[in-house]
Amino acid sequence: GANAQWGGRFAGGPSAIMQEINASIGFDRALWRQDIRASLAHAAMLARTGIIEAADEQAIRAGLEQIAGEIEAGRFEFDAALEDIHMNIEARLSERIGEAGLRLHTARSRNDQVATDFRLWVRDAIDGLDAQAAALMLSLSRRALQHAADPMPGFTHLQTAQPVTFGHHLLAYVEMLARDRGRLADTGRRLNQCPLGSAALAGTSFPIDRRMTASALGFDRPCGNSLDAVSDRDFALEYLSSLAIMAMHLSRLAEEIVTWCSSPFGFIRLSDAFTTGSSIMPQKRNPDAAELIRAKTGRITGALVGLLTVMKGLPLAYAKDMQEDKEPVFQATGSASLSLAAMDGMVRDLVAETGRMNALAGSGYATATDLADWLVRVLKLPFRTAHHVTGRLVGRAEARGVDLAGLSLAEMQAEEPGITGDVFSVLTVAASVASRTSEGGTAPGNVRRAAQGWIAQLSGD
Ligand code: ARG
Numbered sequence: 052g053a054n055a056q057w058g059g060r061f062a063g064g065p066s067a068i069m070q071e072i073n074a075s076i077g078f079d080r081a082l083w084r085q086d087i088r089a090s091l092a093h094a095a096m097l098a099r100t101g102i103i104e105a106a107d108e109q110a111i112r113a114g115l116e117q118i119a120g121e122i123e124a125g126r127f128e129f130d131a132a133l134e135d136i137h138m139n140i141e142a143r144l145s146e147r148i149g150e151a152g153l154r155l156h157t158a159r160s161r162n163d164q165v166a167t168d169f170r171l172w173v174r175d176a177i178d179g180l181d182a183q184a185a186a187l188m189l190s191l192s193r194r195a196l197q198h199a200a201d202p203m204p205g206f207t208h209l210q211t212a213q214p215v216t217f218g219h220h221l222l223a224y225v226e227m228l229a230r231d232r233g234r235l236a237d238t239g240r241r242l243n244q245c246p247l248g249s250a251a252l253a254g255t256s257f258p259i260d261r262r263m264t265a266s267a268l269g270f271d272r273p274c275g276n277s278l279d280a281v282s283d284r285d286f287a288l289e290y291l292s293s294l295a296i297m298a299m300h301l302s303r304l305a306e307e308i309v310t311w312c313s314s315p316f317g318f319i320r321l322s323d324a325f326t327t328g329s330s331i332m333p334q335k336r337n338p339d340a341a342e343l344i345r346a347k348t349g350r351i352t353g354a355l356v357g358l359l360t361v362m363k364g365l366p367l368a369y370a371k372d373m374q375e376d377k378e379p380v381f382q383a384t385g386s387a388s389l390s391l392a393a394m395d396g397m398v399r400d401l402v403a404e405t406g407r408m409n410a411l412a413g414s415g416y417a418t419a420t421d422l423a424d425w426l427v428r429v430l431k432l433p434f435r436t437a438h439h440v441t442g443r444l445v446g447r448a449e450a451r452g453v454d455l456a457g458l459s460l461a462e463m464q465a466e467e468p469g470i471t472g473d474v475f476s477v478l479t480v481a482a483s484v485a486s487r488t489s490e491g492g493t494a495p496g497n498v499r500r501a502a503q504g505w506i507a508q509l510s511g512d
Pocket of ligand 1: 079161374375
């Protein structure tokens with residue numbers, strides 16, 4: 052038969068294929084809490100402004116609360132013929148309370164309704180992910196404090212560069228996550244305007260009070276333009292951009308974890324709880340969680356690109372294309388949340404093989420820069436000259452198969468006569484990291500202070 056909501060205009064019902072392509076109830080049921088919350092605010096406003104009777108509002112409120120209970124308990128029957136969550140709830144309301152339910156949609160359209168629900172959903176999702184990102188930052192900071200003085204090789208081009216401390220390396224990700232949280236918070240601030248009351252696209256002739264609904268729903272103010280309010284999805288795009296950048300950060304850490312726990316590196320060991328075995332190779336301990344975090348980045352970035360592509364070229368105002376905004380946001384949120392949780396577990400459990408990291412931190416002539424700096428500081432050589440002298444010394448050491456400290460003083464003096472025995476004091480890994488006391492540098496004291504600062508800030512949050 053004809054559709055219950057707009058049957059007046061229709062003699063026949065939709066084909067099965069029409070229904071299948073049109074229905075969003077399969078995924079937008081995730082908006083049920085937000086839909087009920089927004090409807091409660093809308094009904095209260097309608098009663099307060101005298102657009103509906105107080106008794107109708109009471110019936111609507113009671114009915115919606117009962118429906119919330121039904122959905123919560125898994126007793127609600129979602130019907131694809133009713134297309135989406137908005138019409139499923141509204142139809143059930145009228146079924147339960149009769150005519151009062153039919154009045155709920157006064158001065159409202161699904162266009163402002165869905166835009167409101169979706170903003171509320173994204174706002175809640177931001178809060179959840181923010182808390183998870185903060186928890187991961189705290190775990191990283193605690194591990195960083197523990198390993199503030201443990202050297203590891205620092206790389207550029209994945210070639211040994213200069214020694215750093217493991218704690219310093221972990222705190223680099225804390226900085227990234229802090230910016231990720233900042234981007235999410237900015238997104239939340241910008242999205243916090245309420246579309247409700249924009250109706251289909253032009254506003255409404257009813258004497259509504261948009262400030263009342265906006266504030267009841269925790270928005271800062273109503274959206275300023277009804278056309279924009281129902282057809283803007285940049286809050287969702289900005290949210291997905293924030294997630295995509297955060298996922299990229301998590302993916303880089305995941306990649307490092309995969310590398311660090313490989314046997315040629317052997318920098319860390321993951322716990323049994325965050326490792327899988329192989330069905331054929333008994334020795335294997337695979338970092339599947341890290342690999343999957345790395346891979347989820349593809350989904351999250353895909354969600355962003357997908358929705359950008361949906362939105363580009365859509366004329367104002369609402370078009371049904373926009374129904375395709377929800378799955379990418381829901382799925383990216385799930386992936387980001389799971390990735391944060393898995394990363395937190397890995398970070399908390401991992402064992403740092405500090406002896407191995409320390410041993411490798413000095414290999415590959417990692418303290419060559421310290422030697423060049425000594426030539427500048429003590430012998431007053433210009434840095435470029437010092438670089439050249441050091442390069443020749445590295446060449447000599449390499450030819451003899453020793454590290455820099457394995458050269459004799461006489462061999463050093465053959466390249467630069469001014470060198471004294473004091474030079475050997477800067478060639479150790481410990482001296483190298485201890486000397487990097489510049490602000491933001493890797494010296495253990497710096498790292499300890501930075502980690503303590505983060506821990507204080509994050510546990511005070
Ligand atoms: N399910 C729809 C969506 O998610 C609700 C809005 C439908 N509005 C309309 N005019 N067909 O976008």
